[in-house]
Amino acid sequence: MWNRFHIVGNLDMLCTEPQRRCRVSAIGDVARLAGVSKSTASRALSGRGYVSDATRERVVQAAADLGFVVSSNAASLVTGQTRNVGVVIPFINRWFFAEVLDGIESALISSGYDLTLYRLSPDAEQRRRVFDYFLVRKRVDAVIAIGIELTAREVDQLRSLGKPIVGLGGPIEGIPTVNIDDVDVARMATELLINLGHRKIMHLGGDLDEQMDFRVHAQRLSGFRLAMSAAGLDSDDNFRAVPFDIPGGYEGALKVLADPRQRPTAIVAGCDEVAVGVIVAARQLGIQIPSQLSVVGIDGHSLAPMFGLTTFEQYPSRQGSTAASIILETLAGTDQGEAPRELRRTMPVSLAVRGSTTAPASEDRGTKSRRASRERP
Template sequence: MSTIADVARLASVAKATASRALSGKGYVSEETRERVVSAARTIGYVVSPNAASLVTGRTKSVGVIIPYISRWFFAEVLESIEQALLEQGYDMTLYNLPSASPERDRVFEYFLARKRFDGVISVGVELSDDEVDHLHRLRRPLVGIGGAIRGVHTIAIDDVATARLATEHLLSLGHRDILHIGGNQDEQMDFAVHSKRLSGFLAAMHAADLPTNDAFYACELTVPGGYEMGRSVLGDPRRRPTAIFAASDEIAIGLIVAARELGILVPSELSVIGIDGHPYAEMFRLTTLEQHPRRQGRLAVMSLLANLDIPTPEDASESTVLATNLVMRSSTSAPRAPLHHA
């Protein structure tokens, strides 16, 4: 196995010079650095992470906690975080965090405490005060994605404002008979995403002085969830709306599939809008509010690494609210004018 001494010998420099050149700590000339790097590459020498940690005080490793891995939004954020960390020379350890349970406690009390991370990124997890305090005691810088966390820099969209904008788009087209199909209010995601998107819908409807009784139906935030609810709601022409605001693109896609099976034309007989910017939105010509999960993941990494150099006070909370953008496609249009019989 090659050692730093072998690298130094091949590059004709002292061991201390070779170490400085490979660690980036301390001055060496560019010509010397290139010679040392070339020598290390020639003999296959790789800097030991443990040795580098002793020199820099950094482990070049970040812990990531996340509630879901298979769901689209979380998978997109996670992939973006990993790419951004690799670009900066960092490794990542992932913890699929369950809801309140002994298993969750062990992640904080054992794994995050035992492993030496430079920092932690929390994706879509509403941390308790005790969990935040525990990470602060461990001197672990923390960045969150999805909603406000006390004393932590967080990155999120404004779910209420985004849902209101989606509903207002339908209203601007002339729709008055609008439904919202979203997540179950008794089975909230962290940061109350379901209720925030319902609140935005209700605010837009109330501002337009429109009734909201029986204007909300709950389902899973999945394509099958939207499809099943679509078959149920759209199958009865007596209660069929002219437009639906879906809390996610996956629900919206399921609704469009159900409408097609029922012979309902989208958008001339039914307009559908979602939230997310799912890659399938283009295929289904879905009008949506894009929330750019990959941007959120990359910003979280940049924020965390900046915090390593200039730590923020533990009692300082900062929220970065990212704008969503309306992408208009052919799933929304003005409602069809009613037929007039002579």
């Protein structure tokens, strides 16, 4: 058996039996070195309960000498808290998701929490496994779901384990979520173009059938349609579904802009990446932006300034830290999991006007703009 006295004061690994894992100092060793009991050592190190200053100092010194660090496993076992949050995410290598993850990570780490990452693939089997096998094992205190629509079963599963959940990127039935108003932002983007006088406006957005989209595509399309019909500009043929990235926007725009006769004067892109693709395609086709084609995006992507893209900026990283804060507050709250206030926190967006938008050429100018100029004295 291990003789603990061999350990005291010795920082090196002692592997008397190479087969067995090496022992590192435990709180008992610290206690012995400091000449106190385990319970006092625990109190001294965790700061809970009464410990005299002199004793605390001795214990802290002993812990430092031994290079002691608590075993979070042992602590979790008894406290029931892991100080670890699970993050479920469909993509890592997409701008929005990477930014969100970044924000969450920063917020969690600065509160002393770990982040355990689960990428959820569209594969239902893999998804079930994550929920049944991983998230459930008392490994995480809470779960943040990014851009994923949890099923009622999944929510129940986590909630019955007393784990708070926060959604990000769209509403989830019955749990607090952080998101922007995707319908509204698309409506505003469209209205921006309408107010500039555009009439032939197209929307290049994400595929509605794509899994894991959390209805963002559908909502932005819906906002577009809302604005268009409010301006009396309904049409069957003003939406085109493209992959939600730069090449998607590029390929889509090449097709949409091919025929000069049917070319729109403005495009509402489903996201900034699509918008950038559109701009690249337009430049390649020799179409001047914005004089021949206005483009507006949604996101506030880091490429927007370089391409002079007018866009409605959301701040995914801030959304991430907000979600993390909600989780941390919930965990800190005494009412742990009880009545998680049905908060749907809608984050603000802001408009960054750049060079990709202007009024259309006079022959394309719409009624609204004409009226506006007529009304002016």
